[in-house]
Amino acid sequence: MEHVRPSTLDEALEGLAAPDAKALAGGQSLLPVMKLRIVRPSVLVDIGRLELGGVHMSENELRLGALTTWNELESAQELERPALAALAECASGIGDLQVRNRGTLGGSLAHADPASDMPAVVLALGAQIVLRAASGERTVSAEEFFLGPFTTALGPAELITEVVFPLVEGSGSAYVKVEHPASGFALAGAAAVVRPDGGQSVALTGMGGQAFLLASDANPVDALPDAEIYGDRFAPVEYRRHLAGVVARRALDRARERMEGTGE
Ligand SMILES: Cc1cc2nc3c(=O)[nH]c(=O)nc-3n(C[C@H](O)[C@H](O)[C@H](O)COP(=O)(O)OP(=O)(O)OC[C@H]3O[C@@H](n4cnc5c(N)ncnc54)[C@H](O)[C@@H]3O)c2cc1C
Structure with a gap:
């Protein structure tokens, strides 16, 4: 090699x-x-x-370089604002200190492990993923990017260069997971965004072949029977479905508290 x-x-x-x-x-x-x-x-x-690193904030959007590490995300002051808090919250719960010092945003999204945390957050926040090949650059939405377990829209000779998040002022966001006790990966994870116009987005991870968005504005628990949920020896289908409802509700509550300024 x-x-x-x-x-x-x-x-x-x-x-x-x-x-x-x-x-x-x-x-x-x-x-x-x-x-x-x-x-x-x-x-x-x-x-x-x-x-390809760095946290770049402008008036309307946040741009994160693909090589930004979990550690950089969890300590970035820009991500303290309620609209983006889910990013830092998610990064701070990934793996251990060593993993967070080395692991990168681009690497996690490209790897697309169905139990990884950050795909739910990029979906709920409506991120765009910027891909670069020798022939040029293209941008795909997070929804178009994840295609299945360890499978994405990324071409073999393409790199993720950055991830772009629209900034919806006045909104609140959160990420909540129940983690596997040994690996720390999500048995069930939910990212939620609540907007001042009453809109909300919830994305789940750890529960199927890929992270997915729940139907817009649907009560997350009602929407769950339609979702494909994995069962394994750590969490059978019924238990995972139950966890999904719990983490989704908690993430929505925390996102709302942040939006209203009543949470941490
Ligand atoms: C002990 C342990 C615990 C962990 N716990 C968690 C956890 O709780 N939650 C969680 O979500 N993850 C967890 N992880 C995974 C961790 O978050 C990884 O850092 C991440 O999944 C991959 O990022 P990386 O930079 O290390 O990528 P690499 O390992 O270097 O690469 C992973 C894949 O992505 C490709 N790639 C990397 N960068 C790019 C790019 N810019 N463009 C295109 N392709 C690219 C590589 O070719 C490779 O296929 C854990 C890992 C370990 C070892």
């Missing part, structure tokens, strides 16, 4: 054009699957030197 460490985006995209090339960000998901020989890249393109 070849290991390259490009210093520009163009060089990285050139490296990714090789058959079976893989981008390496924080390595917290890729290295475990390489150790298990599930993935055997011909070229490992370490993107750690690229300038």
Whole structure:
């Protein structure tokens, strides 16, 4: 296996054009699957030197670079505002300190583990994901991005460069999960956004092949029987369905409290 460490985006995209090339960000998901020989890249393109980090806030939107780590998200002052609090709250509950120091936003979204936390938050906040290939740039909505377990709209020679969140002033957001006691991944996780016009969005993760948005403005518990829910030895279907209702209600309540300024 070849290991390259490009210093520009163009060089990285050139490296990714090789058959079976893989981008390496924080390595917290890729290295475990390489150790298990599930993935055997011909070229490992370490993107750690690229300038793809940072929390950039403007009047109408928040832009997060793909290499922004969980640690950076949980400590970013910009994410203290109620509208974006779900991002920091979610990041602070991922893995342990080491995982949060290395793991990146782009790596998590690209990996698309059905039990990972952040996909629910990007869905509920209505984020757009910016993808770059040698042929150019395109933007896909979070809803279009996740296609199934470990499957996304990302092409083999494409990189996530940043994730863009619309800023709805006056709204509140929250992320709540019941975590697997050993791994910390979500047995059931819910991200909620409540808007001053009365609108709300709820997205669930850990419950099916991919994170998904509940029908807009529906009572999340009523909407659940239509959702495909996984059962396994840690959480059978009925228990997971119950957890889904609990985390969705808690996330909505917390998001509303933040919007009204009555919560933390
Ligand atoms: C012990 C442990 C506990 C964890 N607990 C949790 C948890 O509770 N919740 C949770 O959600 N996650 C958890 N994780 C996963 C963690 O969040 C990972 O950091 C994350 O899933 C992947 O990010 P990474 O930067 O490490 O990506 P990498 O491992 O480097 O890459 C993962 C995949 O994404 C691709 N990739 C990386 N960056 C890009 C990019 N910019 N564009 C395109 N493709 C890219 C890689 O090619 C690879 O296929 C845990 C991991 C560990 C090891």
